[in-house]
Amino acid sequence: MTPPARRLGAALLALCLVACRPAGDPPASAAQAASVPASLSLRAAGTDVQLRASGPAGARWQVVCDTFAGPLVWNGTLPPVPGPAVTRWPRPDARSCEATLHAPPDRAGAPTLLARAVLTLPAAPTTTPAATVTAAAPPSALPAAPAPLTGRLTVTPASVRLGLREPWAAQVTLRRADGTPAPDGTPVLLSADGPAGARLSATRVTVNGEASWQLTPDVPGRYRLQARAGRWQATAVAAAQPALLGRRPPVLWAGPDLEVGPLRWTTGAYPDDGTPVTLQALNRSGRVLWTAQVTTAQGVARARVPTLTGAVTLRLSVAGAGESLPWP
């Protein structure tokens, strides 16, 4: 072979070597990986979970959702086209999913983590049987009752009017599983939650399987009454309504004292002696100038009033009922 032909052969060989190099040169792709910013977002979209990933071409994403039966895994590789890749799939019954994006595999060592996203999914509502209203309560330290009791709580009347000597009669009837009355002396706790934090509670023991209470509320509103005996419990709802004053009461000055009354309920009766009455003097703009808490005697409430200037209205409240009168 002549020298020019040898040179040509060497050039051809070099060209062939260059042309035959693998296309995906790792250092070049690593440099590319460093230049493209990676981002990853995982979100719940309706009944689907959606992954939006962007980064260097060839980067690998993985989503792991932990279901009851084990991890569900989805994998993929970012395509060479620019822009984020979006993938959706049906939402699994998992509370958390984790997405990771790793750089394209390199020859040396483990692939580097480019981005990570965590999605927390809410739990679906569970169907709890009606008998277990306190299912989520912490383990109770109540001692086990020797035999399960069944019973009934009744409250009559369902609605009382304040101030009219109408008490609630609450009665609990307790029976054992075989239908016989609960043993005499079984303690039953009755507690009630009312409006504005009003509470009352009282314990009675059963006689012949029955325990009864008489309760007089003093705050109008809805009350939730609950009776407990061992593991048995029952609830009932009752209401206390404000009583109505029968007609506009007369207001008189008796020397320095203001005398309101006699007050009468709609039934014509006087309020019980000692029923608390709140008297307030208001000016034209509705500001309270003076307040007094007094009690009735023979239906009449009396209060000593200081010198007031500008009072135009007298407001009277008794047992949840209110009345506004012109200042005498």
Added chain:
Amino acid sequence: MAVTRLTVLKRAAFVALLLGTLLGGLLALVVASRGLERASRASSQASALNLARRPEAAPPLRWLPAPPGAPRPDGVTLEDLRTAYLLGHSELTYAARSGDPSGLSGRLAGNALSGALAVTRQERHPLLLDWNHRARLLGPDPAGGWQLRVRYWTARALPGPDGWTDLRVTRRDAQVTLREQSGVWRTTDVTLLADTRPDLRAPPALPVRSWRAVTLPADWTDWTPARWQRTLTLAARHDLRPLVLPLPAQPTREQLGALRAALTRLHAAARPAALAFSAPLTLESVPVRAAVAEHAALAAALLTGPVRADDPGSRAALLALRLTHPHLPLLAPVDGPAADLPDLPALNALLSAQLRAPTPGPAAPQVLLTAPPAPRLPLPGRPDRRGPALTLAAWQGGWLLPLDALFGPDDRPTPDAALLLEAGR
């Protein structure tokens, strides 16, 4: 040259032999690959079955009292429900790891079955472990069956090129419905309520620098009261504390019974006790160790077994034990090069103390000293280094040694041990 008939015959025979050998070789290859595939599948199924075993000696489910007023099951015992629920979990572990869904329909139904099939059908077979279940019977399901509220621990990992990846240890709350279908109680509906990893607390402090601990011989489970009394007297005379009770990797019911009795006995004698596993700690061994640790409420510490510092599996196993029993101090001998593992806490955040052979110089505060094991063959090139190690341990303090290595058959200290037992008293 004329070709004779004999030559033709010879050539034909040669070609036939060649072809036959080739065909036979190919056939052998096909048969071998089939056999190998079947053998590897059988071995993976066998290892998955091993994973799915729940420690029968230490039951992994405990009932919590039912809410007041909840009806009691009728026609089915709590034991039936417990067995059905746990067999469902065993089947999940087996199917996820082996990829064999054939047994799933026997233990699961409804949405639990479809979820399990979705996991099993995947290419990569994950590791799925569960332990320390707490269940509360909620009441009957409106559509038949019984509802449970459960809380349990779970670990999952995905197989990677070199060991487990994507390790996750969480505590789960779920509502589970069990129904009887064709005479078998099955898990039918599962709603995951929460799946969280509680915050990792700092490991409880352990004054290991003042320890004069001894490991009892492996036959302690069979000791008579007289033998216990002798050991307790020996421990009191030489102020040995705590006494470490070694356990095998899969303790039997009898061994756990002996463990409870021994812990009560040591507690009554005011002698602290610790529990030790000698088999290496792996993620797969967590369910048994966590269940045994639960039965050892009176123990002062748990020696989890050797831990590899660069292995994510054993690091995750330590994390699992730490989270499950946050008040139990953990100790372990650590070997392998120190490594930072992504997503897993450092060893110091998991272990209360490490076990190490003594080296000259001051010992670190959270290091318990042990002697190297006795050489199996007294070869001239491998000297017994236990004597110098005992001397070092005597100077530095805080050690754990086998009871047999310190005392002779007559309960007198060996010459090497005399110095050690005298020091620090």
